[in-house]
Amino acid sequence: MIVRIIGEGQLHVPAEHLAELNEIDDSLALAVDASDESMFRRDLARLLDRVRALGTPVPQDELRSSDFILPGADADLDEVRALLGEEGLIPG
């Protein structure tokens, strides 16, 4: 599967890790819904670390849409909420 980290690009991650990543991702979603900044920071860092460790970068000339998209490491709760809130916020 292909995972994009916003601001960093796409990575190929073997499908067998999906369950593990999903677990952290679910917790991350809870943190966003609960507006829990410290939990959000912790889960996001954990998730990105795992994705970077398990994945290999997609070649630059490969054009594919991602199966999953994750906020960048320095995204804050407000930014993520803004992304989720209005699709108009995504430029391009």
Add this chain to the structure above:
Amino acid sequence: MSLSKRLSLIFKAKANKILDRAEDPRETLDYSYQKQLEMLQQVRRGLADVATSRKRIELQAQVLTANVDKLQQQAAAAMTAGREDLAREALTRRSAAQQQLADLTQQQASLQAEQDKLAAASQRLQAKVEAFRTRKETIKASYTAAEAQTRVGEAVSGISEEMSDVGLAMQRAEDKTAELQARAGAIDELLASGALEDASGSTKDDIQAELERMSSQSDVEAELAKLKSALPGGGTPAALTPAPSSQEGKS
């Protein structure tokens, strides 16, 4: 639903909007490619703006650094002249300038980080746009409507996601730049008003003026003393002959 899924859906919705725009998929390819080239232009302009802002901050930091040094020297000079009040004023200003400098340095670092990220994103987009152009020509050359739908869809979704990503990087860099420009403007105003004296020395601040007044005053005193000692009579002022009182002796 997981966060990554929700975000993916939003990015996909964006791509679908582009796909829905034209009836013939080949038009979508051309339209999308046009948009990509515009985006690349924008990103390059954005990068130039960030660099300009950073340069301005750098220059201000240099001015502030010179200011901090100068206020330190002024404080020392004031203390030597026995003017603790003036020294205190200089040190107070020095501490304010130092605070500004610390803030600027931090902001400059964060702007540098945005610039690096945007540069990397721009490079990625450039490669993807190139890949898109190649794929666009291939699809057009071997065009059959049914097949094109899917392949155009893939290509446009892929590039649209990349454009959204670089668009976000650009937005952040622009926000940061605007924030810094406002700040740089405020500091320029402070410098112009003399509150933080311009290190070019074109304007004199009041501490400097006071120190110079004091030193020119003591020069005057020294000159006076020299003149006095050169007078005949060994330096004691010539006594004025008291005028005889015309009232003397009268009732």
